[in-house]
Amino acid sequence: MTTQHNNSNHNDSLLRFMTCGSVDDGKSTLIGRLLFDTKTILADTLTQISNTSKKRGMEAVDLSLLTDGLQAEREQGITIDVAYRYFSTGTRKYIIADAPGHEQYTRNMVTAASTANLAIILIDARRGVLTQTRRHSYLAHLVGIQHIVVAVNKMDLVNYDQAIYDKICADYQTFATEIGLAGARDIRFIPMSALNGDMLVDRLDNMPWYSGETLLEMLEAAPAADEEQNAEFRFPVQFVCRPHASADADLHDFRGFMGRIESGDIAIGDAVTVLPNGFQSKVKAIRVGDTQLQSAQTEQSVTILLEDEIDTSRGDMIVKTGSAIQPVKQIEAFVCWLSETPMSTARTYVIRHTTRESKAKVAAISYKVDVNTLEQQATTELKMNDIARISFKLAQPLMVDSYTQNRAIGAFIVIDESTNNTVGAGMIV
Secondary structure (H helix, E strand, O other): OOOOOOOHHHOOOEEEEEEEOOOOOOHHHHHHHHHHHOOOOOHHHHHHHHHHHHHOOOOOOOOOHHHHHHHHHHHOOOOOOOEEEEEEOOOOEEEEEEOOOOHHHHHHHHHHHOOOOEEEEEEEOOOOOOHHHHHHHHHHHHOOOOEEEEEEEOHHHHOOOHHHHHHHHHHHHHHHHHOOOEOOEEEEEEEOEOOOOEOOOEOOOOOOOOOOOOHHHHHHHOOOHHHOOOOOOEEEEEEEEOOOOOOOHHHOOOOEEEEEOOEOEEEOOOEEEEEOOOEEEEEEEEEEOOEEEOEEEOOOEEEEEEOOOOOOOOOOEEEEOOOOOOEEEEEEEEEEEOOOOOEOOOOEEEEEEOOEEEEEEEEEEEEEEOOOOOOEEOOOOEOOOOEEEEEEEEEEEEEOOOOOOOOOOOEEEEEEOOOOOEEEEEEEO
């Protein structure tokens, strides 16, 4: 019997998830099967891949062909980018980020993971937990993905043997405990055959011993990001709107602070503090264009008007008064190095955090993480794809939360002053 979830609260909510695994774990087939079984593929695409499958002498349609146009490009080294796929069911919309699996693409995986709410980590039932599995799980943990689905794929190739599945689950659980993933995250396990479609959208009859949810049921029931957003109110100011040129007398003292609510909610009358200067006031009005709102929440772009004249500029942050956030001039963070030019402790970089920038120097590199063995190693520089724990000294104060509390306010990018290239991505500890 399938378990039904009440999806009324998920209606049309968006779930971003990523798939990761080793090269032949069946990611392409998994994504193809999801698109196929949820009737997302257009008829002409299906005809096209059916014909290609027949030409290759296959009896069944090879669903991996849906995503393998990208694989071919990757293998020729043309693109190692993250591939995004979109699909929707009657109840919600999905964006799938398919991250390349190799170690040299760690930076691409970190990019894909940074916006995902859920990660599907594929394990080949014949091979069990591999180095790759450990690496992907660590990266998913590092970038704060709250929901992990461990999909033990290719169960058809081990005769749907429950003992093999149970052992892989136990091995993974042991490892997840070692890296602090178990307990901190919601981890679910599911046996499946992406090739035959067992447990993706339909249950089929090969694994009567598994009574849990199918993959699609898990995805349908997973909380969307905004449902979990109980973080405090954070509003980085993007633009101060002062329509001087207007002949309209009503507008001459109009001062609106425009930006996007990165977390929390705000209502008219709330007491707020503007950081870093610490001035206090109350919210007089909240507007979207000409529309007045009583309140607004996460991810809404609004203009906020305050009761008092406060000297505020781009890069300042409006928070609720009494909120536990202080401007700081030193930060500790995990940084994934994205550039082919190594990070140098001798150089000055620019850190861009929300709408604010500050020059920064590397104060110390605590250690580098070997993403394969997860051991901590001493180092004096970072090369491309390295991940290390670093402290920075800042010229300008930043208003930060830890990344685990608040992904939007806990993240930043590192920019090379001379080229203006983005060279690193950071997650504040």
